[in-house]
Amino acid sequence: MPLVGSGRPHPRAVIFDFDRALIDPRRAWRYAVEESVASLSRVRIDAGPLVEEYHTRPFSHAMAILLDDRVLMERCTALAEEMYRRSALKRLLVHEGVGMALDALRGELVDIAAVSRLPRAQAMKQAESTGLDRFLAILVGTGDGQAWNPVAAARICLDFLEWPVSEAAYIGPDSRDRDAAGRAGMASFCAGWSPGAEPGERVIMSPRDVLPDLLRCWAARA
Numbered sequence: 001m002p003l004v005g006s007g008r009p010h011p012r013a014v015i016f017d018f019d020r021a022l023i024d025p026r027r028a029w030r031y032a033v034e035e036s037v038a039s040l041s042r043v044r045i046d047a048g049p050l051v052e053e054y055h056t057r058p059f060s061h062a063m064a065i066l067l068d069d070r071v072l073m074e075r076c077t078a079l080a081e082e083m084y085r086r087s088a089l090k091r092l093l094v095h096e097g098v099g100m101a102l103d104a105l106r107g108e109l110v111d112i113a114a115v116s117r118l119p120r121a122q123a124m125k126q127a128e129s130t131g132l133d134r135f136l137a138i139l140v141g142t143g144d145g146q147a148w149n150p151v152a153a154a155r156i157c158l159d160f161l162e163w164p165v166s167e168a169a170y171i172g173p174d175s176r177d178r179d180a181a182g183r184a185g186m187a188s189f190c191a192g193w194s195p196g197a198e199p200g201e202r203v204i205m206s207p208r209d210v211l212p213d214l215l216r217c218w219a220a221r222a
Helices: 018-022 026-041 048-054 059-066 070-085 098-107 120-130 150-161 175-183 207-221
Strands: 013-017 111-115 138-140 168-172 187-191
Touching (some): 018 111, 018 120, 018 168, 026 059, 026 070, 048 059, 098 111, 098 207, 111 150, 120 138, 138 150, 150 168, 150 175, 168 175, 168 207, 175 187
Parallel strands (some): 013 168, 111 138, 168 187
């Protein structure tokens, strides 16, 4: 555990992809799919084989695989979305080691932020239900009807924290998001522990490596 405010070169802010680098939604996603179908069709299905490929997609994509009836598919999709917002919250998981990693960042006086594809109110409920809210200085969601734009959300975080992009790191599994963050001036890193992570030049293999890898990067820059 580093000394508090040790003075070593480090980013002033670290921005995480909340939905994929911090939260593991797979168990909650499976619950919402299986229970919505069971509730409306009275048939118990196993959504396990679809989890890895479909848990980051809209629920309608999985329902199109599972159901033939379009009306039932639409009803199950709507119910799954509602269940995911409410009753599935207690089934959300935090990736192993994330809590310790965030605590280590705080020990170095690094501001921690997160960006989400979900509306902020829904993302905040997830943060509160998993205890992640206590680590986050700011959580920025995506407005209804807006496209996911991690760079725009990250800029909101940095404006709030009053740090320039050159002093920020972005951590997420998606290579396109990381490339966009890099073009915007942030140091970007792949969250290698996330399901479906797309490796690149800078891969952080596990949450316990977050602070050491960031410190090495900033030491080299210094």
